[in-house]
Amino acid sequence: MPRTLDPTDVPTVLGESDIARQGRRVLRRRFVTVGAGLGSLAMIHLWRLAGVADHALCAIGPLASPSDTYELLATNSQIPRHERLRSDSGSTIDAIWGWPGYALREAVEDSHPGSAIQALTEPVLHEFFTPKAGQVYRSVDREAARLGWSRVHQPGWVQMIRRAEGGGYWILAESLDDGPIAIAAEHVHVAIGYPGVQLLADLQQFRTDHPESGFRVANAYEAHGYIHDELLTRPSTVLVRGSGIVASRVLQRLLDDVEHNGAQTTVIHLFRTYVSDAQGDSPFFRRPAGNGFAYQPFNYPKSSWGGQLRARLETLDGEARAELIDGMGGTNTAPRRSWRRQLKRHEGRGTYRQMHGVVEKVVPTSDGVRTTIASADGTVATVDAAYVIDATGLQADPTTHPLYADLLARSGARRNPKGRLAVEPSFEVTGTRSGTGRLYASGAMTLGGHYAGVDSFLGLQYAALRIADDLAETGALPRIGPARSARGWLGWARNRRYDSNGVLA
Amino acid sequence: MTPTLLGRIQTRWVLLWTIGLAWVLVVGPFLPLAGPSVGAVWLAGFRTLLIVSIVGTAWEFVYHGLQQLRWDKDWPTLFGLLVGLNEGAVAYVLLRNGLPLAIPGLTVAPFVWQFGTVWLVVWAVSNGPIRVLFPRWRFAGGRFW
Numbered sequence: 180m181p182r183t184l185d186p187t188d189v190p191t192v193l194g195e196s197d198i199a200r201q202g203r204r205v206l207r208r209r210f211v212t213v214g215a216g217l218g219s220l221a222m223i224h225l226w227r228l229a230g231v232a233d234h235a236l237c238a239i240g241p242l243a244s245p246s247d248t249y250e251l252l253a254t255n256s257q258i259p260r261h262e263r264l265r266s267d268s269g270s271t272i273d274a275i276w277g278w279p280g281y282a283l284r285e286a287v288e289d290s291h292p293g294s295a296i297q298a299l300t301e302p303v304l305h306e307f308f309t310p311k312a313g314q315v316y317r318s319v320d321r322e323a324a325r326l327g328w329s330r331v332h333q334p335g336w337v338q339m340i341r342r343a344e345g346g347g348y349w350i351l352a353e354s355l356d357d358g359p360i361a362i363a364a365e366h367v368h369v370a371i372g373y374p375g376v377q378l379l380a381d382l383q384q385f386r387t388d389h390p391e392s393g394f395r396v397a398n399a400y401e402a403h404g405y406i407h408d409e410l411l412t413r414p415s416t417v418l419v420r421g422s423g424i425v426a427s428r429v430l431q432r433l434l435d436d437v438e439h440n441g442a443q444t445t446v447i448h449l450f451r452t453y454v455s456d457a458q459g460d461s462p463f464f465r466r467p468a469g470n471g472f473a474y475q476p477f478n479y480p481k482s483s484w485g486g487q488l489r490a491r492l493e494t495l496d497g498e499a500r501a502e503l504i505d506g507m508g509g510t511n512t513a514p515r516r517s518w519r520r521q522l523k524r525h526e527g528r529g530t531y532r533q534m535h536g537v538v539e540k541v542v543p544t545s546d547g548v549r550t551t552i553a554s555a556d557g558t559v560a561t562v563d564a565a566y567v568i569d570a571t572g573l574q575a576d577p578t579t580h581p582l583y584a585d586l587l588a589r590s591g592a593r594r595n596p597k598g599r600l601a602v603e604p605s606f607e608v609t610g611t612r613s614g615t616g617r618l619y620a621s622g623a624m625t626l627g628g629h630y631a632g633v634d635s636f637l638g639l640q641y642a643a644l645r646i647a648d649d650l651a652e653t654g655a656l657p658r659i660g661p662a663r664s665a666r667g668w669l670g671w672a673r674n675r676r677y678d679s680n681g682v683l684a
Numbered sequence: 685m686t687p688t689l690l691g692r693i694q695t696r697w698v699l700l701w702t703i704g705l706a707w708v709l710v711v712g713p714f715l716p717l718a719g720p721s722v723g724a725v726w727l728a729g730f731r732t733l734l735i736v737s738i739v740g741t742a743w744e745f746v747y748h749g750l751q752q753l754r755w756d757k758d759w760p761t762l763f764g765l766l767v768g769l770n771e772g773a774v775a776y777v778l779l780r781n782g783l784p785l786a787i788p789g790l791t792v793a794p795f796v797w798q799f800g801t802v803w804l805v806v807w808a809v810s811n812g813p814i815r816v817l818f819p820r821w822r823f824a825g826g827r828f829w
Contacts, residue, residue, distance in 0.1 A: 486686025
């Protein structure tokens with residue numbers, strides 16, 4: 180992480196002389212995306228489509244490949260490259276068109292029509308096709324190379340974004356190769372993802388109070404392979420908390436090890452909210468559920484990315500908007516048959532047991548963790564486990580990240596009804612305009628705006644498209660019309676690279 | 685797909701009268717059992733497109749209603765293909781029986797070739813290639829404007 184700047188040391192609006200005084204190396208780029216992850220990839224993809232040349236482009240972030248952070252989190256949460264993500268065939272993060280989708284590509288690569296047939300008949304005859312993680316990463320690497328990523332990527336950590344005198348923004352950063360830098364940008368896009376991993380409050384307290392036993396509790400997004408390794412060596416009990424997609428994946432890993440690798444693990448699964456019946460009173464808005472889980476194929480109903488629910492959400496504001504987002508989202512998992520069958524099998528054998536309640540206390544024991552649970556049936560139960568895996572999620576509060584916190588405190592940004600960063604339907608960060616310059620954000624931190632699926636491949640692409648359209652409206656970029664789009668697609672399909680002038684070779 | 689009602693109707697008309705029309709004009713005369721003359725094939729094709737556009741617009745309300753019973757408010761790819769059966773059957777009856785747009789002497793086999801291939805081509809284009817030209821289309825629930 181970078182050296183943090185004291186926000187009060189830096190003027191709210193920066194001039195050239197302020198930058199000169201700080202002795203920073205100065206870069207000037209008209210379009211800058213901050214994060215250099217998948218959100219930035221989607222943005223550069225669109226900017227290249229609009230014809231932007233190297234000298235006007237920059238993606239700043241610490242990691243070399245745009246999928247590095249994603250892969251780290253996915254791998255930690257037990258989705259290695261050969262496992263499948265929760266994303267549909269057409270959500271191709273390497274191409275705005277989504278065609279051919281991952282299913283057709285997999286069919287061609289494997290010379291087997293299975294995945295293509297699955298995508299054609301989903302979800303009627305088959306479950307939704309979902310791509311393997313490794314396929315997505317390969318597509319990202321190919322696209323990054325095609326876009327000239329290494330030429331426009333500035334390795335570094337962004338410390339602060341402030342308005343510039345006369346319009347536009349100054350991005351203050353620590354370059355990984357070259358010390359402090361300042362980037363003068365007219366338009367900035369921020370896609371830095373989640374501020375971090377968030378351990379449940381009681382488990383965080385446990386770690387603080389009992390550092391020697393801290394390794395006994397882990398968030399599923401942290402590297403916790405050592406837990407799975409140790410479970411192979413001795414009979415143990417594990418407590419899993421949470422009932423979303425990450426919990427499903429962790430349960431699968433634990434039970435796969437029991438079935439195939441000789442682990443003698445008993446899995447206790449604690450639900451804070453146990454969903455036994457379909458959610459919703461209206462026959463037109465009722466989510467399937469079963470065995471404690473709320474079920475839907477993706478993290479929001481499919482049409483929230485581009486159909487009826489997207490259109491409806493765009494018309495709503497304030498609490499009504501937050502309510503619809505909560506109704507469509509919240510904790511839920513994919514109704515995969517293999518998962519449901521596996522849980523049933525192990526429930527029968529006693530190697531998987533569900534509990535429903537609220538944690539009252541977490542204390543260490545000589546060889547693990549004791550969790551006291553106020554059960555939903557009014558009794559108090561204790562669970563002694565070797566390890567506790569928290570599968571409840573990532574840190575969602577923007578103020579815990581210095582960059583967001585500074586935008587909120589000093590640059591006019593506001594929070595939306597979900598407490599995250601407020602953005603316009605164009606994904607411009609509300610209240611941050613600077614002369615002709617615009618500041619945009621996409622990804623997880625914008626949940627609560629007019630689009631629900633922001634934290635997804637397709638959501639990042641949708642945001643990038645809206646941003647490109649907004650910039651086209653101001654005259655900063657040409658609009659991506661049918662001809663430009665088709666030329667871009669041909670270049671993508673034939674793997675033609677962009678040269679330094681932003682022209683397809 | 686995740687169409688809105690307006691998106692469904694727009695997509696139907698736009699694709700039938702671009703891809704569908706091109707198919708009827710260029711490929712239609714070469715289909716098996718095409719008909720006595722190119723003019724007759726074109727006329728039959730034109731009338732079929734018109735019926736499928738007009739009656740299909742009514743069908744879209746039915747599909748939209750059924751879609752409301754789905755949590756995801758989506759319309760599976762397979763449904764988009766299979767509703768060709770009911771639409772084809774109704775269009776055939778209408779084209780055969782007495783409407784101003786009727787095709788005199790229409791029989792099943794040529795109709796199946798004509799209608800079936802148009803339906804397949806339009807369905808295939810709407811499931812991917814259309815986005816090459818219109819990248820916003822899928823986000824807009826199938827609306828073009």
